[in-house]
Amino acid sequence: MCGIAGLFDTRAKQTFPRELMQRMNDIQLHRGPDESGYHFEAGVALAHRRLSIIDISSGQQPLFNEDESVVVVFNGEIYNFQELIPELTALGHRFHTRSDTEVIVHAWESWGEACVERFRGMFAFALWDRNRQTFFMARDRMGVKPMYYAILDDGTLMFGSELKVLMQHPGLDRSMDPLAVEEYFALGYVAEPRTIFSGARKLEPGFSLCIRHGQPVPEPKPYWDVRFTLDNKVSLADAQAEMVERLRESVRLRMVAEVPLGAFLSGGVDSSAVVATMAGLSSEPVNTCSIAFEDPAFNESAFAQMVADRYKTNHRVETVQSDDFDLIDTLAALYDEPYADSSAIPTYRVCQLARKHVTVALSGDGGDENMGGYRRYRFHMMEEKMRGALPLGVRKPVFALLGKVYPKADWAPRVFRAKTTFQALGRDSVEAYFHSVSILRGDMRAQLFSPDFQRRLAGYNALEVFRRHAANVGTDDPLALIQYLDIKTYLVGDINTKVDRASMAHSLEVREPLMDHPLVEWLASLPSTHKIQGQEGKYLFKKAMEPMLPNDVLYRPKMGFAVPLANWFRGPLRERVRSALTGEILAATGMFDPAYLRHLVDAHQNGSRDYSAPLWTLLMFEAFLRNCQAVTGSVPAMRAA
Incomplete structure (x- = not known):
């Protein structure tokens, strides 16, 4: 299990700053504390944090094919990799490790975009093929592993295992997407492919994105349902x-x-x-x-x-x-x-x-x-x-x-x-x-x-x-x-998100x-x-x-x-939830009706209604805003109408 990050110039061949990639990679240290790795070439920068699970001695990433024309960073596990190795070997590929990661580069060489159809597992990966001048990224069918990405105004595509990776780039549009806010208060999470930020997206489960350098960036496309x-x-x-x-x-x-x-x-x-x-x-x-x-x-x-x-x-x-x-x-x-x-x-x-x-x-x-x-x-x-x-x-x-x-x-x-x-x-x-x-x-x-x-x-x-x-x-x-x-919604946006972040935090x-x-x-x-x-x-x-x-x-x-949320909000969290919902952070957004916020708190705390789920949803939204303020120095603004 790992964290991945990268930058790809879809239009030109700019040189990306090493210190930027290090910030993007270091912010997800918790996902892979064992090792880190980088690859830089004109128009491409890839980074990896490793939690060693399989082939501990030689499975370091970024990982290359035989002539180093294909390079990959990968988060997850390909469970059927041992079955694929003999098949790929018979096609002429030489393996230098015993890792599932190396299967990806050789499968790409032989099967191209269709390689993902052969993988059985949980995965998010990105690879660069220099000979084909092609960048390819994919996410597993059930959305077990995450993949965030953004395309900046200058044509740079960046990606990472967590949204905080993208937030390290000064060019990311961090304004809040009002449609994402509506989804959050309905569902308790922002549904794929949106994120809370207007400038970032999630790659949907069972989707891939293939970009030829110098050509317009296409929409991601599904390979499974x-x-x-x-x-x-x-x-x-x-x-x-x-x-x-x-x-x-x-x-x-x-x-x-x-x-x-x-x-x-x-x-x-x-x-x-x-x-x-x-x-x-x-x-x-x-x-x-x-x-x-x-x-x-x-x-x-x-x-x-x-x-x-x-x-x-x-x-x-x-x-x-x-x-x-x-x-x-x-x-x-x-x-x-x-x-x-x-x-x-x-x-x-x-x-x-x-x-x-x-x-x-x-x-x-x-x-x-x-x-x-x-x-x-x-x-x-x-x-x-x-x-x-x-x-x-x-x-x-x-x-x-x-x-x-x-x-x-x-x-x-x-x-x-x-x-x-x-x-x-x-x-x-x-x-x-x-x-x-x-x-x-x-x-x-x-x-x-x-x-x-x-x-x-x-x-x-x-x-x-x-x-x-x-x-x-x-x-x-x-x-x-x-x-x-x-x-398509709850399992990916709620369950898999919860387990991935909670597990990788440790x-x-x-x-x-x-x-x-x-x-x-x-x-x-x-x-x-x-x-x-x-x-x-x-x-x-x-x-x-x-x-x-x-x-x-x-x-x-x-x-x-x-x-026991209901008891928390009438007991030890009584004052915290009241101050959060009626305080300056939520009020400053201009998104909410102050009288209705007070009604939710009052009705729950006097016992006339159980509003524990809405109160928790608002409490976590306020905590998100405060976290953004702590990280960036300001609460994110709403996207311009």
Whole structure:
């Protein structure tokens, strides 16, 4: 696992300053503390920070082909590199290392842009081919590894593993993109391909960018997408057996390392299945680690212990205190742009714990999205049955009116919130799902944003992120639609971002067997009835894991990896949240309605509403602004209208 950075002059052949590249590289020291490397030539500068995992003795980067005409910097792991080496050797390539990085340069020589289609893994890389005068960059299919880039006014392209790398360049436009702000307050993150800054972009998962020197820079283009065909006729019993074998293969590939290896063990289905599979593949006890919470409502450590005891793992547990909120400013600096998933706190702590004992950890991330595990999926499916009873033209006016006049009941369980149900029934499937996952829903954002900021949005709604992806789903199956939307948005923008930054803050590599793309493609071929049956989500996976895991782990209610925000904002963070929301930093942006900010704080702290998620979202936005002020000397301005 590593950090990469670079500059490429798309028009001329300027010489880039070494001190600039060193600043860009040094700011991501945490991603690769073991070594650094650079390459400079006319019009090209590449930099690399290395966390040594495979071929420790000779896998240094930047890495070249035989005649040094192709050079690459790479972050991630190509899990099938050992299979590709004989094939590339037969094509005449000579390997000088045993690293997966060298596979990239030779695969590029033989297969060009199509090389990415041959890679199985998590990766972000950039390479320069002097003979072809071509610069190429790519990101893995599931967006596990990040890639930020910007094209400056003078034609310079710069890239890096984190946004803070790009912020080292004085030419980056750091004004805030109002559309990104709208996306953040709806979703809790800025969705690909935007960043919070107008001048920077994220390369989307499964996309590549190929530039010929001296030619106009094209748009990135996709090389892969998951297709929910749902046409696999395999029986449930046969699918269970195949699920076990596919998981074994995926885990086996991710256990290759020359450094200490372990796994996260939360006590949920996904991480427990990964640990059970690892135990079956290892002759030594698996290293596992868990975070426990003081508050029993959030504590899954007993279930993790069941799995640890069953497989006799080397299990470590640390307790997160109920007031572990000192990380707010740390997280703001770590994520570079606004990020509102409060589970970043325990994720940071579990990575901190794991790094004391291992350098590589396997996780269970991706299981819910790919196998239908979220409770919201079941709610959506129930609502879809009701929506299917009436055409949208009839539903929309009737239920929109009922949703408007019916009293709000946030205090009640969701199934009894008639206002919310009426509103959902008055929407189409994409809008209803977007509404259900939004942190601040449309009516709240309308009240939150000032009239001036709403004019800057010019009618833009973050719903368009979901609309854009829904146009490509290729099926009318209601579960497949929302799985696809989550894979394209939540999994990338929230889950993978959270884990990458939290793990790399501690120089820990996290690998993701449940996001192995052949496994993802196979799961997408299965009928939705294999994933949700009645009220049981992740049905196939749980049935497949029954011989390996206790029923108490498989069939208990899902808890998630949460922290007690509601209590924090009425207790130890009471004054901090009030001062942040009513203070000078947010007021100076001109983006928010001060009266609505006061309402959010007052209503939450007097107990009449639970506004913990919106308050955390605003608190982290304020922390982002303060971090920018600390780094650059000023709060970023809004992009000119």
